[in-house]
Amino acid sequence: MRHITVALLACAMASTATLEQYGSVTYRSDSLAGSSARTEITWGALLETGPLQLEVQDSYLVSDSGGTVPRWTREGNDLLVSARASFDRFLLRPDLRWRTAVAGDSILLGPPVAEPVSQGDVIRPGGTLEADLGSVHLYGFGRHWKRDMYTADGLEAGWTSTGYGGGGTWNTPMGAILGVSGVSRSHDADFGDLYSDWSRLDLSLASRPLELPTRTMVMADLQYSQYTGEDYTGAEIADRVFGRVRAVQSLSTTVSYNMTMAVAMDHHEDHWTVAKGMAGARMLFMLDRGGSVPSILNIGSSFSSSVVSTTCLDIFSRTHIYRGISLLGRIDARRTPTDIAGAPQTRRSVVLGGGLEYQMGKNLRCWTMIEQERTEYQEVENWGRFRAGLDVFPGVLEL
Amino acid sequence: MTRYASLLAAALLGLVLGLACTNPADNTQLTVDEDLCYGCGRCEEVCPYGAIEVIDGDAVIDPSLCHQCWRCVEECPKGAIY
Numbered sequence: 001m002r003h004i005t006v007a008l009l010a011c012a013m014a015s016t017a018t019l020e021q022y023g024s025v026t027y028r029s030d031s032l033a034g035s036s037a038r039t040e041i042t043w044g045a046l047l048e049t050g051p052l053q054l055e056v057q058d059s060y061l062v063s064d065s066g067g068t069v070p071r072w073t074r075e076g077n078d079l080l081v082s083a084r085a086s087f088d089r090f091l092l093r094p095d096l097r098w099r100t101a102v103a104g105d106s107i108l109l110g111p112p113v114a115e116p117v118s119q120g121d122v123i124r125p126g127g128t129l130e131a132d133l134g135s136v137h138l139y140g141f142g143r144h145w146k147r148d149m150y151t152a153d154g155l156e157a158g159w160t161s162t163g164y165g166g167g168g169t170w171n172t173p174m175g176a177i178l179g180v181s182g183v184s185r186s187h188d189a190d191f192g193d194l195y196s197d198w199s200r201l202d203l204s205l206a207s208r209p210l211e212l213p214t215r216t217m218v219m220a221d222l223q224y225s226q227y228t229g230e231d232y233t234g235a236e237i238a239d240r241v242f243g244r245v246r247a248v249q250s251l252s253t254t255v256s257y258n259m260t261m262a263v264a265m266d267h268h269e270d271h272w273t274v275a276k277g278m279a280g281a282r283m284l285f286m287l288d289r290g291g292s293v294p295s296i297l298n299i300g301s302s303f304s305s306s307v308v309s310t311t312c313l314d315i316f317s318r319t320h321i322y323r324g325i326s327l328l329g330r331i332d333a334r335r336t337p338t339d340i341a342g343a344p345q346t347r348r349s350v351v352l353g354g355g356l357e358y359q360m361g362k363n364l365r366c367w368t369m370i371e372q373e374r375t376e377y378q379e380v381e382n383w384g385r386f387r388a389g390l391d392v393f394p395g396v397l398e399l
Numbered sequence: 400m401t402r403y404a405s406l407l408a409a410a411l412l413g414l415v416l417g418l419a420c421t422n423p424a425d426n427t428q429l430t431v432d433e434d435l436c437y438g439c440g441r442c443e444e445v446c447p448y449g450a451i452e453v454i455d456g457d458a459v460i461d462p463s464l465c466h467q468c469w470r471c472v473e474e475c476p477k478g479a480i481y
Contacts, residue, residue: 063444074444119449147449159449185461196463229463232448237428237462246434260434266427275427278481280435302435304481306427308469312478334478337469347473 017049019397026389030064032370037385038063053084075103094127117157120148135173140166149189157190167202179204179223198229198237215250238268240275257283276306293320293359308337308346318357328355328369342378349375353387365391428462429472435479442471442480 023043030037044057056079063074082095099122126143145161167181184199206221221244227237244262251257259281266275280302288294298316303309317329330353338347355369368388375381438456450464451471458471458480472480 061444078440124452143454185463187461187464198463227462231428231462232464232466240428242430260432262430262432264427264430273427276430276481278430278432280432280478302478304478306481307467308472310472310478310481336473336478338473339468339470 017047017399019399020046020048020393020395021397022391022393024389024391027387029386030383032384032386036062036064051086055082055084056080073103074101076101089132091130091132092127093130095125097124097126098122116152118150120150122147135171136168137171138166138168140164159187159189159194161185161187169204171208175208175210177204177206177208179206196229198227200228201226217248219246220244236268238266238273238275241265241267254287255283255285257281276304278302278304292361293318293324293326295320295326309335310337311335324359324361326357326359328357328367329353330369330371340377344376347376349373355387363393363395365389429460429465429467429480431458431460432479432481433457435477436475437477439476441474441476445470445474 021044024041026038026040027036028038029035039062040059042057042059044055047054058080059078061074061076061078077100079098079100080095081097082093085092101119101121122145124143124145126141128139128141130137130139142164143162145159145163147159147161149157149159151157163183163185165181165183167179169177169179171177179202181202181204182200183202184197186195186197188195202223202225204221204223207219209217209219211217223240223242225240225242227239229237231237242262242264244260246258246260248258249256260279262278264275264277266273280300282298282300284299285297286294287296296316296318299314301311301313303311311334313331313333315329315331317327319327319329321327330351332351332353333349335346335348337345340347351371351373353369353371355367357365357367359365366389368386370384370386372384373382436457438453438458440453440458442451442458443453447468447470448464448466450461450466451458452461453459460471460480
């Protein structure tokens with residue numbers, strides 16, 4: 001990280017530039033005794049000079065299986081370098097993602113009976129070119145993935161993927177936004193019998209936010225996606241129509257409300273099927289007493305139904321008490337599908353948590369919470385845990 | 400106007416839930432709600448098939464690789480995958 005910072009500073013010496021940095025550490029235990037479940041350390045920097053931007057983000061994750069909860073384990077580094085260069089009406093965004101696996105469970109490769117392999121490094125160079133031509137916006141992108149894989153007997157193999165696409169939107173004078181886009185993707189692995197090639201053509205129609213009385217805005221969109229290709233079972237991927245309505249209402253200066261409803265229908269072999277539906281709502285109370293840290297109460301719920309159904313309710317509160325110090329509270333109740341052996345097909349969990357947060361202006365935030373979770377696995381598990389985090393924003397540095 | 404909007408919302412909600420619960424497809428690809436997804440990458444971590452990747456801040460699911468094990472649905476902290 002230090003070398004990257006030096007390189008960024010060296011690049012900026014030639015002209016006036018600004019440098020923003022941020023860092024965060026989050027930790028979660030699997031018990032109150034402190035057995036580690038997940039630790040993530042992230043550092044990022046944004047260098048900006050004229051029409052050029054360079055952003056670097058590096059994140060190191062250790063996700064452990066812990067004692068109580070069956071979990072996918074991962075350890076590795078994730079580096080994302082992206083740039084933005086704008087000239088006239090065009091914007092060029094090249095990027096490079098490089099994931100380094102240090103340890104972790106094998107991934108499963110190949111349809112339909114997957115073969116376990118270990119995944120090593122994954123490198124993904126790519127880029128996007130956008131053009132803003134008044135009411136018409138055009139874009140095109142391309143990406144290439146190169147994954148290092150290792151079989152159980154230690155043989156090295158490769159898995160490459162390519163994806164490209166493009167499209168455009170037209171902001172019509174009638175208040176609608178018309179869109180056409182396409183994407184194509186292919187995978188080819190040295191083993192595991194994995195070769196797939198699919199593409200999708202999207203036609204979309206969306207309304208611009210429609211302002212209604214009582215400070216309400218409504219948006220709707222409809223998309224038809226035509227697929228060419230097969231899923232992991234060898235069946236053709238069904239075409240899909242997806243419709244969604246969203247509404248946002250500001251009930252007062254301190255209370256806002258939003259809701260979303262969506263339906264998807266699949267078309268396959270001359271049959272239309274209602275594939276899934278979703279409804280969600282969220283209400284936010286924000287009380288700013290003139291201090292820099294507002295007190296908030298955020299209540300959200302959602303329900304979705306397809307082959308499986310998910311129900312979520314979450315409540316988060318932050319009550320500012322004194323000079324950046326706040327009390328935190330959290331309730332998270334969920335009903336989700338699971339594939340953990342022995343667990344009910346749909347498991348229920350409830351998390352109750354409380355803690356403290358300290359914010360020092362906009363430069364530093366640290367927090368800690370103690371949580372109690374009750375979850376259905378092979379049997380009902382009930383355990384306490386500890387979470388903490390530190391976010392640092394040193395501010396903008398003029399170079 | 401507010402009354403009409405509320406009635407419309409209630410009717411749409413009934414339609415959404417009613418339709419979706421009556422006849423779900425046997426095999427259907429997953430959807431990511433881009434409003435809810437904030438690109439935390441938890442789905443990408445737990446996907447055993449390498450079928451999900453966060454690109455430009457949103458989770459993107461490859462329908463040819465997804466084996467519908469629902470781990471991402473279970474793991475998503477926002478319930479954004481369904």
